[in-house]
Amino acid sequence: MNEILISIIMPAYNVSQFIDEAIDSILQQTHKNFELLICDDASTDDTLDKINQYNDSRIKLHINKKNIGYLKTCNFLASKANGEYITFQDADDASHCKRIELLLAVIKKDNADLVGSSRICNFGSNVEKITNYPTDHRAIVRSFSSIGSRSFFPNSVMFSQAVYKKIGLYRDCFNRIGAEDYDWILRASESFTLVNILQACYFYRDNPHSVSRTWQLDVNNVANMSPFIAYKMYLARVEGENEIAEYDKYTKKYLKYPISHLVVVRRLLTTGQYRQFIKLYIKMLGIYKLRVFFYIDFWLIFRDILRRVV
Template sequence: MNSLVSIIMPAYNCEEYICEAIDSILSQSYQNIELLIADDASSDGTKSIIEGYSDSRIKMFHNDGNMGYLQTCNKLFEKCNGEYITFQDADDWSAKDRIASQVEAITQSSLGICGTFLEFVNPDGSPATASKILPVSDQDIREKMRSTNPFCGASIMITKDAYEKVGGYDPFFSRIGNEDYYWASRIVDKYTALNIDRPLYFVRANPNSVTRTIKNVRQLLSVEIVHFLIENGDKIEHSKNSIDPKDPLLKGFIEQLEKPFIQDASLIYRKEADMRAYYGDFVGSFQSARKAFMARPWYLINLKYLLTTATRIINK
């Protein structure tokens, strides 16, 4: 059990946390690793912090311009040399035995994909919520896949064989999120899956994280799009191994999803408030609720959101 493990880390404007992320990988009990890092044209000191490391296991592939999380991951996928591939987000960290535990699980159970339980933490690293409980067995993962993402995306480890068969993230999901959900569903369709029932990955409630910032409506619809693709993937047109966004069936489905947001300009902010609250960012949730109220102040539900999110801050 000493095969090389490739760990990919896209990094963008995370100077406050990236040292903890990198150090958590370099200090893993499993030492035969390569850490592939790409700074995605950060405007803060992230890049210089990365370049301050001299560990030979770190390989740097910085972007000249901002490519986004998905495209950066796909770039790093192509650079991987390991028999196993996993992730480490630049504002989170991993338990010391995470990599060893996943390699052991994959080899002992002939898995193609292996995740772990996770724990949400506050920006200062203190616990934010209880550990996230996920389905463990292959059967339970398959049953959950059609209704919710059964993995912590950043803790997923796959075999090289799985990557060669499925490839990287589908570009269709670039800058809208849930690329990991759809990708995992395609791997589970071909390989045995497992989640280790211990929190080996720690997700920071960083309000500035790209996964917590809503910039377009489709970010809020991406889960429903994944569900639709899981159910109808064989009917959707593909071009160059990617979903064709012009496919009539998919295009019609997305248009129906977008209608409520066109009719109610405040809906996007209420959805954003829900997402920030889920990650424990109650101040950010209040700010989003305030945007909803400002967009449609006479709408009763926006007043309710404003009061509810304010109450969460007071009671925290």
């Protein structure tokens, strides 16, 4: 009996330090019938050289002449997928050797349209932790009421071509601001059955240099609130209202919303990026004309630094 063909999409940008481990974890899968669709998004390091070292007919390499970003690269790769099911693998993460086998088994058993798994965070470090998610569709949908709730870890998800044909993948309105995966899961939940398995099949690396850890004040002022925007669009759809109007309303609002700037600096602080934290905070003080509000918040953040150091 022939195995079902699975398409695995892997966008790659400046991940030469990690991509070997990501590719190896896919090549070692117990389910052997897959195509690994890799796209180098105009990397400036030797990521492409690392990819070219592999000689496996299941690897299909695409190369962007210029950087187009994670969202558009994922969409491009999904359009090239030939498999009956599609899943993801970030180039700086890894997968358990039975990940595809386990997800596919649940899809067949439960007749689910999308199946995800728990994840192991910060794998390979001294602070590994397993993040668990609700397992059945109703519990997953209920968890959406907590804005930004990650009831699915999107990179762990396997989904059918039927899902892709109906809702596509990521929407351009979330390009470079994030939460494109959250928006996608919310849209999928309206028409398809979602399931999680308890096994931690996806190994997530907390990479300080990844896209999600690169903070730019002007862009990420909206990006920090993008899960909230995705959720408000979801509610608008459920209630039969205009979701685009909600998107326009909140993106304009958060372009001038200083609280989201504070989210950026706090994240820099908690990830130990102290130089970037200081530079960004000084820039914020200039933008907001040295408002007292920011002085107060600065001392609260500075207190946190002292506690960490002491």
